[in-house]
Amino acid sequence: ARAELRVRVRLPGGQVTEESLQADSGSDCISLELRTADGALVTLTADFRQEVKIFRALILGELERGQSQFQALCFVTRLHRNEIIPSESMAKLRQKNPRTVRQAEEVRGLEHLSMDVAVNFSKGAQLSSHIHNVCAEAKEAIYTREEDVKFWLEKGVDGSMFEVLPQTSDLPDLQRCKLCADRWKPCICSYSLSIEWYPCMLKYCKSRDAGGKVSSYKCGIRSCQKGYTFDYYVPQKQLCLWDEET
Known part of the structure; x- marks a missing residue:
């Protein structure tokens, strides 16, 4: 059964955005979607069965700089x-007042991830069936990291879907895109996103019955905010125009 909840969330700049939270207890996955202040659409899909998280960003292109209407990126991690x-807990979430603007109770530390492996889209369904839907627009831009690949290989996932990307150690003149002057040169791109509000933990309360026996029960959630920065190889800087010195 699919359940959807829409919550209003305050972004760092003060704007309010609507975030959609969907839970499907049948396929044991959840997804969150929100539009960021710069217009990008960010989706997080958590596939509990396969122990896979998929971040997708649809970034508005700069048409006047020769980019397509939008660019899609997928980052897959453990x-x-x-x-x-x-x-199943997410599917049961309700809110008394849908107009309330929410802010996370806890800010979890920024995670900086080096995405050094490309994932083959047509084989990706073996890793998670959701890659096929979520990353359809990002067929050529699905990234993961070597340490997560090792974990999945131990679980029996087919290794032929992964391709290790060029690293700074292989190409000594490989720079970060923001330092690279030539738009057509390969470089290491950086993309940051933030999940502004998500239910990160269940809260438990204690109750005492007539005989004095104490029992605990679920009585709500704790909400968190977490930011991620992904570094990954691009064959040309043109694919990474947001990552510039401003």
Whole structure:
């Protein structure tokens, strides 16, 4: 059964955006979607069964600089236990007042990830069936990291879907895109996103029955905010025009 909740969330610049949270306890996955202040659409899909997280960003292109209407990126990482509440708990979430503007109770540290492996779109369904839908616009831009690949290989995932990308150690003159003057040269691009509000933990309360026996029960959620920065190889700087010195 799919359940959807829409919450109003305050962005760092003070603007209010609507975030959609969907839970499907049947396929044991959840997804969150929000539009950021610069117009990008960010989606996080958590596939609990496969222990996979998929971040997708649809970034508005700069048409006057020869870019397409939007650019899609997919970053796939390992989903750890207790990062986010289970899908069946998410499916039961309700809010008393849908007009309330929410701000996360806890800010979790920024995670900086080096995405050094490309994922083959047509084979990606073996890693998570959601890659096929979520990353359809980002077929040529699905990234993960070597340490997560090792974990999935141990679980029996087919290794032929992964391709290690060029690193600074292979190409000594490979620079960060923001330092690279030539638009057509390869470089290391950096993209940052933030999940402004998500249910990261269940809260438990204690109750005492007539005989004095104490029991605990779920009585709500704790909300978190978390930022991510992904570094990854691009064959030309033109694919990374947001990452410039301003």
